[in-house]
Amino acid sequence: MHIGIIGGGIIGLSSAYYLHKAGHRITVFDQGPIADGCSLGNAGMIVPSHIIPLAQPGMMAKGMRWMLKSTSPFYVKPRLNADLMRWGWLFYRHSTPEHVERSIPLLRDLSLLSKTLYQDLAANGDLDFEWQERGLFMLYKTAAAEREMAEEAEVANHAGIEAKMLNGQEVQDFEPHARVDVRGAVYYPGDAHLNPGQLIHSLVTYLSKEGVTFLEKHPVTGFGTTGSRITAIHARGSHEVDQVVVACGAWSPEMAEQLGLKLSLQGGKGYSFVLQNVVNNVRVPAIMLEARATATPMGSDLRFAGTLEVAGTDMQVNMNRVRGIVEAINQYYPEAPVAMPAVERVWRGLRPCSPDGLPYIGRIQKYENVILATGHGMMGLSLGPATGKLVSEVVDGPSKSMDIAAFSPERFA
Numbered sequence: 001m002h003i004g005i006i007g008g009g010i011i012g013l014s015s016a017y018y019l020h021k022a023g024h025r026i027t028v029f030d031q032g033p034i035a036d037g038c039s040l041g042n043a044g045m046i047v048p049s050h051i052i053p054l055a056q057p058g059m060m061a062k063g064m065r066w067m068l069k070s071t072s073p074f075y076v077k078p079r080l081n082a083d084l085m086r087w088g089w090l091f092y093r094h095s096t097p098e099h100v101e102r103s104i105p106l107l108r109d110l111s112l113l114s115k116t117l118y119q120d121l122a123a124n125g126d127l128d129f130e131w132q133e134r135g136l137f138m139l140y141k142t143a144a145a146e147r148e149m150a151e152e153a154e155v156a157n158h159a160g161i162e163a164k165m166l167n168g169q170e171v172q173d174f175e176p177h178a179r180v181d182v183r184g185a186v187y188y189p190g191d192a193h194l195n196p197g198q199l200i201h202s203l204v205t206y207l208s209k210e211g212v213t214f215l216e217k218h219p220v221t222g223f224g225t226t227g228s229r230i231t232a233i234h235a236r237g238s239h240e241v242d243q244v245v246v247a248c249g250a251w252s253p254e255m256a257e258q259l260g261l262k263l264s265l266q267g268g269k270g271y272s273f274v275l276q277n278v279v280n281n282v283r284v285p286a287i288m289l290e291a292r293a294t295a296t297p298m299g300s301d302l303r304f305a306g307t308l309e310v311a312g313t314d315m316q317v318n319m320n321r322v323r324g325i326v327e328a329i330n331q332y333y334p335e336a337p338v339a340m341p342a343v344e345r346v347w348r349g350l351r352p353c354s355p356d357g358l359p360y361i362g363r364i365q366k367y368e369n370v371i372l373a374t375g376h377g378m379m380g381l382s383l384g385p386a387t388g389k390l391v392s393e394v395v396d397g398p399s400k401s402m403d404i405a406a407f408s409p410e411r412f413a
């Protein structure tokens, strides 16, 4: 079959990889250069530890408090917008213990499947992406955060994800070069990290060599249909296809609307910047908990990332939020040589956030040959290979790797 994939981020490219391996002919369409989506400058963390969805009890209240400070890690740009209000209402309705309990095994199984696939990809020689299995720290400085983290560690251990509470000295023992100033951390030994830019370039290079067609600067503007089938993708001309995969990240609602589906999804803007050639580099990737910022070693570089601004598809850089990340770093890593980066050195990306914190993966009712794959929020890099594999299984028959009913794109319709 000829399969048109709309979107060249980690989700579209992972789908292309597994569909190509299954023997299909693939064309990937992207509105921009492939290297411009959310999948490039992110924190590079592969996080089976993240089994609790963002929609959780207490998150609304925490978000409201954070919104009052211009350097805070979370912000909702106030807009009188029906989609944003519906998203907020659905988020609120899912911030319950029952939803968290239902989501934990789903996110865990999807994440563990993805990690296994990453291990295969790192070993099979197709790709090169600096795969490292050193775990992840959730660093904290306060007793309140320690209590919160101890609860999360208990939930993780109960779900079969190993989590260890460490004190400040034990954290330092993991870091031979970088000085760390924390009260303690939860250490998740099963987490990993990679270089996301290198992964995306490596996927494009490998797939191009294998005969996959990439149409960059080809925004998809519509479809040709016959009855309940999409027969063509319109992008600077008409391209005949047998199946369509929509993996447009934060722009997916616009594409879904053209396909008769009201998809609840908001862009969650975040920023990153890189310190190059760090002499005493960090060894273990970390989330600086109170600041909701991250530090990830990538070779001799160190990438910092953070903030979540629910801002639709607005791509402007807000330097106040970046300052919030910069100001937090030396509180955890007192000797990191960090300074405010120039605006052109700040990367920004839009996380495609569903209101319940679960991705959308599956077919839609109106057109029998369309599959949606989006809504991975803060975990799209982690969940990419599993999503690509599941998409290929949906195309070729009933899903085998896991039940995807809970990820239905039409669950809020």
Ligand SMILES: Cc1cc2nc3c(=O)[nH]c(=O)nc-3n(C[C@H](O)[C@H](O)[C@H](O)COP(=O)(O)OP(=O)(O)OC[C@H]3O[C@@H](n4cnc5c(N)ncnc54)[C@H](O)[C@@H]3O)c2cc1C
Residues within 6 Å of the ligand: 006, 007, 008, 009, 010, 011, 012, 029, 030, 031, 032, 033, 034, 036, 037, 038, 039, 040, 041, 042, 043, 044, 045, 046, 047, 218, 219, 220, 221, 247, 248, 249, 250, 251, 252, 255, 268, 269, 270, 271, 272, 305, 306, 348, 349, 350, 351, 352, 373, 374, 375, 376, 377, 378, 379, 380, 381, 382, 383
């Ligand atoms: C600061 C930050 C840090 C993060 N850290 C991590 C992390 O450590 N671990 C993790 O797992 N996740 C992380 N994430 C989340 C992760 O980056 C995203 O979930 C993931 O990149 C989403 O991938 P995607 O393929 O769905 O979207 P994208 O990468 O945005 O790709 C979508 C593509 O669709 C294209 N497109 C849209 N509309 C059209 C159209 N009409 N026609 C053609 N093309 C179109 C876009 O141009 C884009 O290239 C982070 C995100 C941010 C912002």
